[in-house]
Amino acid sequence: MEIVQAVFNGILIGGFYASMAMGFSIVWGVMNIINLAHGSLIIIGAYITYELVSRFGLDPFVTIPFAALALFAIGYALQRYLINRVLQASLFATLVLTFGLDRVLVNANLQIFSADVRGVTPPYAGAALVLGDLRLPWIRIAVFAVAILSTLLLWLLLEKTRLGTAIKALSFDRDAAQLVGIDPKHLYALTFGLGSALAGIAGALVATISSFSPVIGDGLAMRSFVVVVLGGLGSVPGAIAGGTILGVVENLMSIIAPAYRDAAAFGLLVLVLAIRPQGLFGRRFYAEI
């Protein structure tokens, strides 16, 4: 019975991992930027939710659009005025830039919000769907639904709209895309904004189900990285599969030997890299890892 509970817990948290990783994945896939500041963007989203809940008494789920919009704007500006400048340089330059950006954001958050640990607890935190011995907290189910829904919306945007087609065209061939009238600077900024908006949503969800402070972003970025490598770059089904696998493995390990749950998760990563380096759903024409 514990195993069934662990698998369900894993699937529920896996949805959250997927939404967190999808923002990271699209930025990496389209622009070949490994955004080391992704974790800090998530944390900013978490603070937006925290402030709205504690100041105005909003329900945390109502704050999600605000977090997403704010982060979209921040992400757009960051890419347009900062990261675009080094996009043509080596991967190393973008790594250094996003690392530096991350340090700035972490310390700005520490200055503004202090290092105190935060979180929001809505009044219905303890309520759960009970199926026999199985217990699924409603809040987890809601987080799972929001995460999957936002990830799917992004997928629809990429697959079914002109904007999505343009973004994909740009990631395949920048010169050809420019020839047909695509403005790369604007479109790159839009892409980064979309990735950041997903980070904002993930942040709102972190505040609701977990706790956070300015310094835990690194751990979130690390998990995003694992999910993307597991599932494959730039792939929405990949992010969902990668997130679910990570969640289920972590939770199964929590029954067997909780001390080794990270060892198992990262062991899995090494295994996938050895057997299928492009990830489970990776497509080769996205940027190479």
Add this chain to the structure above:
Amino acid sequence: MRRFLAPLLTLFLVVSLGPSGKAADSDNVIKFGASLALTGGLASEGRLVKDGYDWMVRTINDRGGLTVGGKKYRVEIVYYDDASDAATAVRLTTKLLDEDHVNFLLGPYGSGATFATSSVAEKYQIPMVDAHGASNTIYTRGYKYIFAVLNSVDQYPTPMLKLAVEQKPKPQTVAFIREDTLFANLGIEAGAKQAADLGLKVVYNEKYPSGTKDFSTIIAAIRAQKPDVLIAGGYQGDMIVITRQIRENNLDLKELGFLLGPTVRGYVETLGGLAEGTLEPTQWDANMNWHDQLFKMSSEQFAADFQKKYGYAPDYHGPQSAAALEVFYNAIRVAKTLDPAKVRDAIASSTFESFYGPIKFNELGVNVGKGMACIQIQHGKPVVVYPPKYAEAKAVYPLPH
């Protein structure tokens, strides 16, 4: 112009970044050095520690400083920010001794940094009195120059377990969960042993890796063992998540305790009603009403004065830090010299009561003068519930729903 500007700017930077408050006449200052977590993950606690140290500096100087060999000295602390990193703390402590030539060392925040920097103190044979290194391994290496005013972490679970076994009906089983870190490992391992001695059956005892953000399945596994009592140890953020997920996953407990958590800023604010009834051991509380022999003030008077100067009621961090500096104050007066070895001997034979509690070091350098109490969150506020001698309220047992 540019050629001159760069060195000039560098000089300006070095001067402005250097330790603040340099005395005009450095001969008449006793300099203490402390590397503290003023930024990074432990910055909240680091700042509480700094306020405690600063309060004591102000108090000593306001009362005329220290007289050694007929000469009056002011007291001053040189601070560096180790950004919550133990390796940086070691580098900065070395710098305090090599470049700033401080007379004595005050401890950093946390067991990791204290463990690491105490080796520097020992190597230079400069006494270090620390206020926030609770791991007993810091003191069992045969070092002669490290002293701790606080109770070590193996004593943290004691009041929570004793409180449990005094309840009726007496709980039978206990579960432990901890982050895989030095502090939590030592505390919980000691707790498991003490629980067995007190006649409780340990039904679950596991660790989880740092950075774990979801405890649902761990809590489901604990629930399957049906413990009466759960004691958890680790990073304060984890404790918030564990408390919330205990409710989400319907783990029915009679008592819930943490090595630390409920009194840390953010816990009650985040959890609201879910924080009710949780326990945490405490080194100090204003209600304990010790009487300071050197500064002639009670714990309550200390708390009132501290609040006046820093704008918040101190938890144990402030007085505990202040007491570390008070140990030096007492020892220098007794030794009548600033010689590190003689001051060290005077520290080792300290016996006095401070507003923080009695101070008396054992041969390892750990304060054995005082014991630990335990608080419970009641109506959103921490109140002392154990031992009965200091209790402000009766413990709520079993845990409310």
